[in-house]
Amino acid sequence: MSPSLCDGDFIVSFKGRLRRFKVDDIVVVQHSLYGVIVKRIKEVYPTDSFALIGDNPTSTSTEQMGTIEKNAIIGRVVLHIRRPHLPARNAP
Amino acid sequence: MIYSLLNTINRIKPFSTADAHCDIPCKIYDPQIAQIAALSVIRFIDLIQELEQKEQRTLADHATLSRLVREKEIHAAKVKEEVRTIWGDYFKQPQFEQFPDTHELVHQIMLTASACKQGIGRESGEKLLTLVNEFAASFWQTKGVDTYKADCPYPPQMQTVYPKLG
Structure with a gap:
């Protein structure tokens, strides 16, 4: 992402009962293959599932991550x- | 300020982590690759020393020497890469708490592997294997796997740490 x-950042995620996730939300997801990951919602499907x-351009691709069901979303990043x-250090 | 506070809390009671990078978390880590590479470094040093004993070296010997030096450096670099991967990707706070000297150990491995690339002293190769064995023992212990030491059943027949599996 x-x-x-970036590596080492802290995030706080929250999942409200009524809130609907939308495109561009950054969400924490329990993925069946990749474990707990944090990614951005690219697309919301009518069936309440997500891409x-x-x-980062080198990120795992949308196709590799597959369609994500709403119950796999742990929460939206709110903080x-x-x-x-x-400080930058010169390589030895 | 807020980050420092959260970082302190995280050290005391770690938060859940979420991966955001592009690596696939395959969870396949094994220090044996680094150990075999370290053994190979010693073997290449031995073979280089054997060439030195020859009174006359042929063109073929010079070609062999080139190959041995190249492979020695490749395998020393492999040790660095493999150890860095386990240290960077597998070791996390709980493992570092279990083995607080890991950073220093890994740094020593980096320096010693570089010494193996730069020279042909067998003592550097032996030191590298000792350090990588120590790293391997720590790694297996973090997984709750006991280890034992035995001479590897091939040249250079040096003491190597193996996991007790099964």
């Missing part, structure tokens, strides 16, 4: 605390 989310996408940037 780089550059939106996901990563922000993001970015890890402070460490």
